[in-house]
Amino acid sequence: MAASTQKRQCHRDLWAVAAAAALFALAAVVGTFLNRDGGKLRLHWPPLYADWMPHVGPGTVAAPAVAVLVVGYGPSLARRLPWRALVPTVWAAALAWTVSLALVDGWSRGITRRLTTAMEYLQSVGDVHSVHATLRGFTDHILVGSPDIWPAHVSGHPPAALLTFVLLDRVGLGGGTWAAVWCLVVGTSFAAAVMVTLRPLCGEDVARRAAPFLALAPAAVWIGVSADGYFAGVAAWSIALLAVSAARTTRVPRLAAVGSGLLLGLTFYLSYGLVVFVVLAAAVLVIARTGRPVPWVVLGIVPWVIAFTAAGFWWLDGYRTLHERYYQGAAKIRPFSYFIWANLAAQVVSLGPAAVAGLRRTASPLWRTVRSARAVAPAGYGALALLIAAAFGMRLLADISGMSKAETERIWLPFTVWLFAACALLPRGSHRWWLSGQAAVALVVNHLFFTGW
Numbered sequence: 001m002a003a004s005t006q007k008r009q010c011h012r013d014l015w016a017v018a019a020a021a022a023l024f025a026l027a028a029v030v031g032t033f034l035n036r037d038g039g040k041l042r043l044h045w046p047p048l049y050a051d052w053m054p055h056v057g058p059g060t061v062a063a064p065a066v067a068v069l070v071v072g073y074g075p076s077l078a079r080r081l082p083w084r085a086l087v088p089t090v091w092a093a094a095l096a097w098t099v100s101l102a103l104v105d106g107w108s109r110g111i112t113r114r115l116t117t118a119m120e121y122l123q124s125v126g127d128v129h130s131v132h133a134t135l136r137g138f139t140d141h142i143l144v145g146s147p148d149i150w151p152a153h154v155s156g157h158p159p160a161a162l163l164t165f166v167l168l169d170r171v172g173l174g175g176g177t178w179a180a181v182w183c184l185v186v187g188t189s190f191a192a193a194v195m196v197t198l199r200p201l202c203g204e205d206v207a208r209r210a211a212p213f214l215a216l217a218p219a220a221v222w223i224g225v226s227a228d229g230y231f232a233g234v235a236a237w238s239i240a241l242l243a244v245s246a247a248r249t250t251r252v253p254r255l256a257a258v259g260s261g262l263l264l265g266l267t268f269y270l271s272y273g274l275v276v277f278v279v280l281a282a283a284v285l286v287i288a289r290t291g292r293p294v295p296w297v298v299l300g301i302v303p304w305v306i307a308f309t310a311a312g313f314w315w316l317d318g319y320r321t322l323h324e325r326y327y328q329g330a331a332k333i334r335p336f337s338y339f340i341w342a343n344l345a346a347q348v349v350s351l352g353p354a355a356v357a358g359l360r361r362t363a364s365p366l367w368r369t370v371r372s373a374r375a376v377a378p379a380g381y382g383a384l385a386l387l388i389a390a391a392f393g394m395r396l397l398a399d400i401s402g403m404s405k406a407e408t409e410r411i412w413l414p415f416t417v418w419l420f421a422a423c424a425l426l427p428r429g430s431h432r433w434w435l436s437g438q439a440a441v442a443l444v445v446n447h448l449f450f451t452g453w
């Protein structure tokens with residue numbers, strides 16, 4: 001009976017993957033036809049922001065080698081390694097995987113020049129002579145037609161994103177290489193942060209089952225190298241610190257909560273859209289059945305608000321100005337009726353087949369948890385399902401906001417990295433097959449397309 005049930009579940013997993021692939025194909029076909037009507041999507045290969053460019057590079061050897069090692073040894077090491085060794089090992093594997101994928105495009109084009117293009121933050125580092133003056137006049141350079149308009153990515157984010165690279169430059173780590181290293185190291189740390197979150201909320205077994213999938217995520221194609229990967233890492237650690245504080249698995253829960261607030265506040269000033277991380281933070285508190293960390297989290301957030309506001313930058317003014325700027329550009333002609341669903345289709349390749357199957361399996365424990373919420377505190381797979389639902393909910397909020405029209409395979413990285421935890425729901429015996437599928441998607445995408453931003 002159990003074998004037949006497991007077989008049915010596996011068949012449903014495959015149907016879910018097939019449906020996701022069909023959604024991606026449909027978005028590609030519809031997008032191609034829409035592009036013929038004046039190129040209104042402003043995408044060369046919809047629904048992805050990418051160019052068709054089959055190519056190879058140094059990573060063509062390195063990336064498959066990393067994939068083989070993770071597929072071959074990842075599941076067994078995730079079971080056997082001591083916890084303190086496992087977390088940094090997963091982080092190191094995620095970093096190796098991401099760097100090797102970036103090297104498919106070559107050292108220069110794939111890493112050192114990624115953050116130096118005309119739209120990127122490093123273009124404006126030299127324009128910041130006074131941080132106070134920059135913050136005071138930051139919103140004056142966002143709109144099209146403004147004097148000394150910021151590049152697209154600087155305009156599209158609060159000033160903490162630009163100031164990060166200014167700080168790196170001021171301490172002697174200027175230029176594209178150091179900026180790339182920063183984004184790679186912080187971005188790939190999401191894998192460790194998610195594990196640290198899962199252990200106190202869902203149990204160590206869940207965290208261990210998810211570990212190899214966090215290391216071999218297809219989203220690594222976009223983490224290396226983009227500032228959004230850096231944002232994902234910061235946001236992930238804000239939730240990890242909140243989790244250990246709420247579950248009181250640290251000797252200093254209040255300090256952990258303040259640290260969570262500091263990172264969450266920084267997250268809000270790195271990207272306007274990441275304010276929706278309050279949804280995931282709320283899910284952590286619901287699972288832990290406590291509100292004790294909240295005052296301490298707020299205590300960590302407040303200094304950011306005071307500092308930026310006192311220096312002359314008001315977050316709401318920045319967001320309102322950005323909203324106007326957003327519809328001065330490609331968003332003005334990009335049809336919301338297409339992107340409301342094509343945004344989700346683009347996620348198929350950044351998530352991979354294993355995460356799609358894991359998301360399908362989330363429905364059952366989520367339903368059971370919701371039905372018994374008043375009687376039993378969420379635990380194990382129920383707690384995992386709530387976390388996944390919150391992470392997916394953040395994506396939906398971003399989608400319906402109208403401020404996400406294309407490029408979501410990169411922009412939604414802070415949300416995407418949490419969904420790989422759903423792979424813990426897949427049967428252990430199938431992990432190597434699913435990991436192979438994850439690696440194949442990333443390798444195919446990175447070799448056939450040049451993913452720019």
